[in-house]
Amino acid sequence: MKKNFPASVRLTLSLIAAVGVFFLLFWLEGQRTEQGMLISILQKSVILSIAAVSMNLLTGFTGLFSLGQAGFMAIGAYVTGLIAMPVSSVDNVFYVSGMADGLRSFKESLSVLPTPLLITLALLAGGLIAAIFAALVGIPVLRLKSDYLAIATLGFSEIVRAIIAAPQLDRITNGSYGLKAIPGFDSGGGRGSLLIPFGVAVACITFIVLLIRSSYGRAFKAIREDEIAAEAMGIGLFKHKQLAFIISSFFTAISGGLLAMFMRSIDARAFQVTLTYDILLIVVIGGIGSITGSIVGAFLVTFAKEWWLRFFDQPLVINGFKVPLLRTGFRMVVFSIFLMLIVLFYRKGLMGNREFSWYRLLSWPARIGRRKKSLPSGDEEALK
C-alpha cells in the first residue's frame, strides 16, 4: 500500500500549484523583452516533453523500442506548417517552383477561418496524418522485436526525411528549401507564447496519463512485462501494440507541429536521427516508465543544454590564465559524458518508474534523514 495524502488534500495542492503556474506563465509572457531567452527555453522544453512522454508510452509502458520519433515529428511539423502558413506568404516561400494548385486552393478555402482555429486544425491534421502513417507502417513493423523494431522505425524516419526533401515534391514541401513564415504561438493577438504550448502539452499528457491508467494501459504494461503471458491472458498483442504506436505517433506529430511553430521556419535537416536521440536521452534521464520523469527530464535537459552549461562553450580567462578545454562544443561533450554516466551507473534515471506524488515530494527531507540513520544498521531495504 502506497502512502499518500487523502484525495481532497492532493486535489487542493494540485489546484494551487496549477493556478500558481498559470499566473507565473501569464506574467512571464508579458516580459518578452526581458525574459526572451527563458521564454524560448520554456517553449522548447514543453514541446520536447510532449515528444518524450509519447516516446515513453511506447518504450516505457508498452516495451516497444521505436526510434521513429523524428519522422513523425517531421510529418506533424510539415502538415502544421503547410496549413497554418498564411496564404499571403505562399508565393514568397515557394518562390522556386510555386505551390501545387490543389494545395493552394485548399489553403485559400481554409483562409476564412480565424487564426486560432486554423492553427488548432493544423496541429490536429498533423497528428491525424502521422497517425495514419503509423497505422500503415505499424502493420509490418510491429511484428518485429526489440532492436529490429528500432532499426526499422529509424529507417522509416529516414525515408520520411528523404521524401520531404525530394525535388519531386518541390511543389508541396518546397523540397530542400523548407517552409518559412509559419505563424508563431503569439500570432493570434500578441499573447499565448507560453500558455498555448503549455496548454497543448497539458491536454496531450493528461490524455496519455488517463490512457495508461485505463484497461488499455494495463494491457500495455502486461505486454511490456511478458508478451507470451499477456497473450495467454487474452490480450490482443497486435491490436494493443498498434494502438500504442498510433497514439504515440499522433502526439509526437503534435509536438512536431508545435516545434514548427516554435522555430517558424523548418527544413528536412531539422528532423535527423539526432532529434530522435535527443528525445530518447530525455526519456532515459527522466526514467523509462515514468511520465513525470520524462517531463522533468525534458525541462532539465533543455535548460542544461541551452542555458546552464552555456559557459562551457565560452573561452574563460581568469587573471590572464586561460582555462583549458572551454570552447565551442565542450558543452555537448560534458553533456554526453554525463549522459553516459547515467546510462552506466544510474540506469533508473531520475524517477525510475515512479510517478510524482505530493506525499513523496513533501516527505522528501524526512526520508533523507531516515535513510542516513538506517544505513549503519545494514538494513538493505533502505538502500533500495
Next chain:
Amino acid sequence: MTFTTFIQHVLTGISLGGAYALIAIGYTMVYGILLLINFAHADIFMMAGYFMIFAMSSMPWFIAIPVVIVVTVALGLAVESVAYKPLRMSPRMSIMISAIGMSYLLQNLAIYLFSALPRAYPVITPLKQSFQIGGVSASLVTILTPVLTIVLVLLLMFLINNTKIGMAMRAVSKDYDTSKLMGIKINRVISFTFIIGSALAAIGSILYFTDRMSVTPFSGILPGLKCFVAAVLGGIGSIPGAVIGGFFIGISETFLVALGYSTFSDAFTFLLLIVILIFRPTGLLGEAITEKV
C-alpha cells in the same frame, strides 16, 4: 546509358560496396556475439577518417595507414570496455541505449575536437592514380577496394574457421551461456571481435573517404546505417552475407544516383531493410533462429 557509362557505374558501385562490406562485417560480428547493434561503429569509422587526416599531416601514407588502424582499434576497444562491458548482464534495451549514448558522445567529441565543418581528406597519391581502359577511367582505389575486401574477407574466414580464437567466436555466437560454461573466456572473444571490426572499419574508412574527399562529425551516420542494413540483408551474423549485402547496397545506390533518384537512394536502403525484415528476417545467408524476429 551506353555500355561504357554502365561499366563506369558498376565500377563505382563495386568500389562503394567494398567499403560498405568492410564496415558491415563489424556490425554483423558484434551482433552475432553480443546481439547488439553497435551504433558507435559508425562513429568509430568516422573517427578513423579524422585519424587519417592527422596521421597524414606528419607521416607518409605507408606509415600513416598502420598507425590509423592501431589507433582505431584502440578506440574500438575503449568503447567496448567503457560502454558495453559493464552492461553484459543488463536487458538488451539498456545496452542499446548505451550504444546510442556512446555514438552521441563520439559525435560531440568530434565536433569539439575537430569542429563541425568538413575537413579535407588527405590524398593518398598511389591510390589516386587513374587508369584508362577502353572508354572507362578509374582510379586505383576503385579497383583496389573490391579486391582488398575479398582478400580480407577470405583471411577473416580462414581465421574464423581454422584457428582456436575463431572456433571460440563461433561457439559464443551459437550459444553464449554454454560456451561460457565450456571455459571460453568471453571477454577475450568479445575484445577480439571488436579488434577485427574496428580494424576493418579503419580500412573501410580509408577506402570510403578517399573517394569522398572530406570528413565531418556526421559523415558516419548514414554509411553506418546502410552498412547495418547490408548486414541484415546478408543475414546477421554471417560474414559472407555482410559482404554480399554491402556490394548489393553499394551497387544499387550508385545506380539510383546515376538514374537521377539521388534523394531516394537513402530511402531505398531503408525500404529494402523493412522488406527484408518482413519477408526474410534471417537475411540471404542467415541461419534460422526463431528468437530473432
